[in-house]
Amino acid sequence: MIQKLPNEVNNFLTNSEDSIEDYVINSLKIESSNKIDKLRKIVSDIFMNQVKPYYDQRDIIVNNAVYNFLLEPLKNSNFHGGNKEKHTISLELFLSPSSLTASYADNGLYFTRSEVKQHWENRIAFTEKNYVPEKQIGYGLGTPLIYEMADIIHIDISTGTLYIGLSTKGRFLCARN
Numbered sequence: 709m710i711q712k713l714p715n716e717v718n719n720f721l722t723n724s725e726d727s728i729e730d731y732v733i734n735s736l737k738i739e740s741s742n743k744i745d746k747l748r749k750i751v752s753d754i755f756m757n758q759v760k761p762y763y764d765q766r767d768i769i770v771n772n773a774v775y776n777f778l779l780e781p782l783k784n785s786n787f788h789g790g791n792k793e794k795h796t797i798s799l800e801l802f803l804s805p806s807s808l809t810a811s812y813a814d815n816g817l818y819f820t821r822s823e824v825k826q827h828w829e830n831r832i833a834f835t836e837k838n839y840v841p842e843k844q845i846g847y848g849l850g851t852p853l854i855y856e857m858a859d860i861i862h863i864d865i866s867t868g869t870l871y872i873g874l875s876t877k878g879r880f881l882c883a884r885n
Contacts, residue, residue: 713802717871720860722801723808732762732803739868740786740795747786750870751779762803763881764876771880774808777857780850781783781812781870789814797870808881809860819870828870831855 713721738750755775763770785797802809818824826832833851833872854861857880858874874880 709836714862714871716862717860717873718810720873720875721804721807730805732758732801734758734801734803736799736801738797738799740789740793740797741830744783747782747871749751749778754778758801759803759808763808763856765872766805767884768805768876769882769884773857774874774880776853776878777874778870780854780883781810781872782848785812785814785816789816789818802873805876807859807873809871811869813867813869816868819863819868820865822865825865827856828855828861828863831861848855857858865873 760770760776782799789795798813808834824834845856856874858872859878862871
């Protein structure tokens with residue numbers, strides 16, 4: 709279910725020159741998995757079948773780093789989120805001529821905390837660690853990648869939802885000359 713966007717996210721996503729017909733919104737429910745390759749496949753499919761075609765037809769170049777930008781929060785939601793071992797992750801993808809925005813909600817408590825919101829939105833390392841048995845997770849590399857790449861980071865603590873976005877006038881999405 710697509711939720712009402714916070715004002716800050718809505719303002720980032722929209723542009724007065726865009727037509728509502730230009731927008732694509734996709735809402736996915738993803739069951740958590742202990743297999744990281746399953747997550748990579750999901751994001752690869754989103755990247756290759758939705759993101760790239762949407763922006764290619766608008767002559768906007770999509771840097772391959774966008775794949776990792778979409779994957780890192782999904783890995784975090786999968787391995788660190790939820791209130792139980794198996795949980796559902798809600799991923800919403802908002803594609804517009806002005807930006808690519810994604811939201812992640814995993815029914816966990818992490819993104820309901822005001823101190824987490826302050827750290828993330830100000831791009832300050834949050835030192836709380838949650839170790840998991842997956843050998844490719846938990847080294848603290850993903851969050852700095854998101855901090856560095858994102859043109860917007862917003863957390864809605866009332867819903868526990870992380871929003872991240874890239875502008876089409878940025879380094880990772882840009883118009884062909």
